Amino acid sequence: MxxxxxxxxxxxxxxxxxxxxxxxxxxxxxxxxxxxxxxxxxxxxxxxxxxxxxxxxxxxxxxxxxxxxxxxxxxxxxxxxxxxxxxxxxxxxxxxxxxxxxxxxxxxxxxxxxxxxxxxxRGWPFPGWQLPGVMTAGAAQILLKQGALLPGVSPVLAGSGPLLYLLAWQYLQAGQPPALVLDLASASRYRALLRQPRRAWHGRNYLLKGVRMIAALRRAGVPVLLGVDGIQAEGREAVERVRYRHRGHWKTLPAALLLTHFGVxxxxxxxxxxxxxxxxxxxxxxxxxxxxxxxxxxxxxxxxxxxxxxxxxxxxxxxxxxxxxxxxxxxxxKAQDGLARERAALQRARRRDLEARRLLETLFRLPGDWLEVQPEDTLVCRCESVSRGEVERAITQGAAGPNQLKAFTRCGMGPCQGRQCGESVARLLAHRTAQSMDAIGYYHIRPPVHSVTLGELAAQQET
Ligand SMILES: Cc1cc2nc3c(=O)[nH]c(=O)nc-3n(C[C@H](O)[C@H](O)[C@H](O)COP(=O)(O)OP(=O)(O)OC[C@H]3O[C@@H](n4cnc5c(N)ncnc54)[C@H](O)[C@@H]3O)c2cc1C
Known part of the structure; x- marks a missing residue:
C-alpha cells in the first residue's frame, strides 16, 4: 500500500x-x-x-x-x-x-x-489572440528574467495594467524598446479618478512611477497611446499586423510580435x-x-x-x-501576546497598502462591455476553439451556467482547464441573462489541476 x-x-x-x-x-x-x-x-x-x-x-x-x-x-x-x-x-x-x-x-x-x-x-479575448506571435507580457517577462531573452524584433505592447508599462520600461533599459505601447484601459478611468481624489492621494507613489515610465518611453521615441479601445491581431500562419482603434479610427501596423496584458x-x-x-x-x-x-x-x-x-x-x-x-x-x-502585537502591526500596514493599490484598480479598469462588442468569431476558449458566437448560441439554447456551457461547447475542457476562458464565459452569461457574476459563478474545478503523466503516477513509490 x-x-x-x-x-x-x-x-x-x-x-x-x-x-x-x-x-x-x-x-x-x-x-x-x-x-x-x-x-x-x-x-x-x-x-x-x-x-x-x-x-x-x-x-x-x-x-x-x-x-x-x-x-x-x-x-x-x-x-x-x-x-x-x-x-x-x-x-x-x-x-x-x-x-x-x-x-x-x-x-x-x-x-x-x-x-x-x-x-x-487574465484571459481577455480579442480577434487573433490565438495566433502564434501573440503572447502575454508576463510570459515575455519570464523569458527575460529566466533566460535573459529579448525579442528579436520590436514588439507591440497592448492592454492594461502595471506589468504592461513595467515590461516596456524593462525592454527599454535592456536596449530593445518596443515599437508601440497601446493602453486599452476603460475610458471612464479619468472620470472615476476625478471622483476619488483621496484614492489618488493614497496611491500617488504608483501614479508617479507610472508617469515616470511613460515619460522615459516617450523620451526614447516610443509612442504610448492612451484611450485605445479596440485591438486585433491579423496574419495567416502567425501575426503579421496589429490593428487598433484610437480616437475612433482604426489603424494598422506591421508587427511580428504582439505582447498583451490585461491585469492579473x-x-x-x-x-x-x-x-x-x-x-x-x-x-x-x-x-x-x-x-x-x-x-x-x-x-x-x-x-x-x-x-x-x-x-x-x-x-x-x-x-x-x-x-x-x-x-x-x-x-x-491559545492567543499569544507577542503574536497579537505583530499581527496588529502587519494588519495596519496591509490596510494602508491596499488603500493605495485601489488607485491601480481605477487606473487600469477594463471596459465592462468588451466581450459583447468583439466580432462573433472571436475565440473565447483558445484550447477548444470555441468562439463568442458559439457560446452565445449555447446560452440561447438553454445553457444556464458555466458548467452546462462546458458540456454544450467543450469550452474550459482543454489543457488550461478553463484558466483563460472561465471569466469570459461567466461575463457572457451574466450579460445575456442579466444576472450578477456571483449568481453565475464559475466552472467546477476538478483534479488534475496540473497535468500529470501516467508514467509519473506509475512511478509513485512507497515512502
Ligand atoms: C506572469 C506574472 C508576472 C509578474 N511580474 C511582476 C513584476 O515584475 N513586478 C511586480 O511587482 N509584480 C509582478 N506580478 C505580480 C506579482 O506576481 C505579485 O504581486 C506577487 O508575486 C504575488 O506574490 P505571491 O506570493 O502571492 O504569488 P506568486 O509570486 O505568484 O507565487 C506563487 C507561487 O506558487 C507556485 N504555484 C502555483 N500553483 C502551484 C501548484 N499547484 N503547485 C506548486 N506550486 C504552485 C507558483 O509557481 C509560484 O512560484 C506578476 C504576476 C504575474 C502573473
Missing part, C-alpha cells in the same frame, strides 16, 4: 507570500514543507533573483527589493521542494491530502495548509477544486476566495498573497507572515 508522507504544515507556492510564511515559521522553530512549481524560489516577481540573468538596472528596484527575503528563505530550515506541482487537493480528517508530482507522484497529508499559489494573467487575477484552480466559496470583487474585476480578516478560509487553511486578492508583492509578503502567525497560534492552541 502507498502511504502518505506527513507534514504538520504545508505551504504551496514560493512567491513572496509562501517564502515569508515559511521564514516566519522557521524563526519560531516550526519547519514547514513547501512545494513550488519553479526550480528556484521567488514566485512571479522575484523569479530567478537568487541567480539573476539580467542586470539590476534592467529589472528595476521592486525586483531588487526581494533579495533579503530570498536570502532569508535560503538560510531558513525549511523542507523546500522545488519543481514540484500540487495537482490535487482534498480534505481528510482535520487536514488535507495533497497529490504532488516531484519527478514522480507522491501523496502527502498536511495538518495545516497555507495556499500561496499567487496570480495569473488570483490563480483559481486549487482553491476552486476545494469548493471554497468565492465572490466577485468589482474593484479587482475578479472572483476572490472568501477569507476572514486573518486570511483563514477554514479552521486549518489560510490563503495568503495574490491568490486571495491582488495586492502586490509587499502585501503578499505581509500576508505570508500573517498566515504564519495564525498557524503558530493554532499550534499553541
Amino acid at each position: 502507498i502511504e502518505s508522507r506527513h507534514a504538520d504544515i504545508a505551504i504551496i507556492g514560493a512567491g513572496p507570500a509562501g517564502m515569508a510564511a515559511a521564514v516566519r515559521l522557521a524563526e519560531a522553530g516550526v519547519h514547514p514543507v513547501l512545494f513550488d512549481l519553479n526550480a528556484t524560489p521567488g514566485g512571479q516577481i522575484y523569479r530567478q533573483l537568487g541567480n539573476p540573468q539580467v542586470g539590476a538596472g534592467v529589472m528595476g528596484e521592486e525586483y531588487q527589493h526581494g533579495r533579503s527575503l530570498v536570502e532569508a528563505f535560503a538560510r531558513a530550515d525549511i523542507d523546500y521542494r522545488p519543481l514540484s506541482r500540487v495537482w490535487w487537493i482534498g480534505r481528510k480528517g482535520t487536514g488535507y491530502d495533497l497529490g504532488v508530482v516531484q519527478h514522480r507522484a507522491q501523496s502527502w497529508h498536511a495538518e495545516r495548509l497555507i495556499l500561496a499559489s499567487g496570480a495569473m494573467e 487575477v488570483p490563480e483559481p484552480q486549487l482553491a476552486r477544486s476545494l469548493a471554497i466559496p468565492h465572490r466577485w470583487e468589482t474593484g479587482q474585476q475578479a472572483f476572490l476566495p472568501e477569507r476572514s480578516e486573518v486570511l483563514a478560509v477554514e479552521e486549518r487553511l489560510w490563503v495568503a498573497g495574490d491568490g486571495g486578492g491582488i495586492g502586490g508583492a509587499i502585501n503578499a509578503e505581509r500576508e505570508g507572515r500573517l498566515a504564519a502567525l495564525e498557524v503558530l497560534q493554532s499550534l499553541a492552541g
Whole structure:
C-alpha cells in the first residue's frame, strides 16, 4: 500500500507570500514543507533573483527589493521542494491530502495548509489572440528574467495594467524598446479618478512611477497611446499586423510580435477544486476566495498573497507572515501576546497598502462591455476553439451556467482547464441573462489541476 508522507504544515507556492510564511515559521522553530512549481524560489516577481540573468538596472528596484527575503528563505530550515506541482487537493480528517508530482507522484497529508499559489494573467479575448506571435507580457517577462531573452524584433505592447508599462520600461533599459505601447484601459478611468481624489492621494507613489515610465518611453521615441479601445491581431500562419482603434479610427501596423496584458487575477484552480466559496470583487474585476480578516478560509487553511486578492508583492509578503502567525497560534492552541502585537502591526500596514493599490484598480479598469462588442468569431476558449458566437448560441439554447456551457461547447475542457476562458464565459452569461457574476459563478474545478503523466503516477513509490 502507498502511504502518505506527513507534514504538520504545508505551504504551496514560493512567491513572496509562501517564502515569508515559511521564514516566519522557521524563526519560531516550526519547519514547514513547501512545494513550488519553479526550480528556484521567488514566485512571479522575484523569479530567478537568487541567480539573476539580467542586470539590476534592467529589472528595476521592486525586483531588487526581494533579495533579503530570498536570502532569508535560503538560510531558513525549511523542507523546500522545488519543481514540484500540487495537482490535487482534498480534505481528510482535520487536514488535507495533497497529490504532488516531484519527478514522480507522491501523496502527502498536511495538518495545516497555507495556499500561496499567487496570480495569473487574465484571459481577455480579442480577434487573433490565438495566433502564434501573440503572447502575454508576463510570459515575455519570464523569458527575460529566466533566460535573459529579448525579442528579436520590436514588439507591440497592448492592454492594461502595471506589468504592461513595467515590461516596456524593462525592454527599454535592456536596449530593445518596443515599437508601440497601446493602453486599452476603460475610458471612464479619468472620470472615476476625478471622483476619488483621496484614492489618488493614497496611491500617488504608483501614479508617479507610472508617469515616470511613460515619460522615459516617450523620451526614447516610443509612442504610448492612451484611450485605445479596440485591438486585433491579423496574419495567416502567425501575426503579421496589429490593428487598433484610437480616437475612433482604426489603424494598422506591421508587427511580428504582439505582447498583451490585461491585469492579473488570483490563480483559481486549487482553491476552486476545494469548493471554497468565492465572490466577485468589482474593484479587482475578479472572483476572490472568501477569507476572514486573518486570511483563514477554514479552521486549518489560510490563503495568503495574490491568490486571495491582488495586492502586490509587499502585501503578499505581509500576508505570508500573517498566515504564519495564525498557524503558530493554532499550534499553541491559545492567543499569544507577542503574536497579537505583530499581527496588529502587519494588519495596519496591509490596510494602508491596499488603500493605495485601489488607485491601480481605477487606473487600469477594463471596459465592462468588451466581450459583447468583439466580432462573433472571436475565440473565447483558445484550447477548444470555441468562439463568442458559439457560446452565445449555447446560452440561447438553454445553457444556464458555466458548467452546462462546458458540456454544450467543450469550452474550459482543454489543457488550461478553463484558466483563460472561465471569466469570459461567466461575463457572457451574466450579460445575456442579466444576472450578477456571483449568481453565475464559475466552472467546477476538478483534479488534475496540473497535468500529470501516467508514467509519473506509475512511478509513485512507497515512502
Ligand atoms: C506572469 C506574472 C508576472 C509578474 N511580474 C511582476 C513584476 O515584475 N513586478 C511586480 O511587482 N509584480 C509582478 N506580478 C505580480 C506579482 O506576481 C505579485 O504581486 C506577487 O508575486 C504575488 O506574490 P505571491 O506570493 O502571492 O504569488 P506568486 O509570486 O505568484 O507565487 C506563487 C507561487 O506558487 C507556485 N504555484 C502555483 N500553483 C502551484 C501548484 N499547484 N503547485 C506548486 N506550486 C504552485 C507558483 O509557481 C509560484 O512560484 C506578476 C504576476 C504575474 C502573473
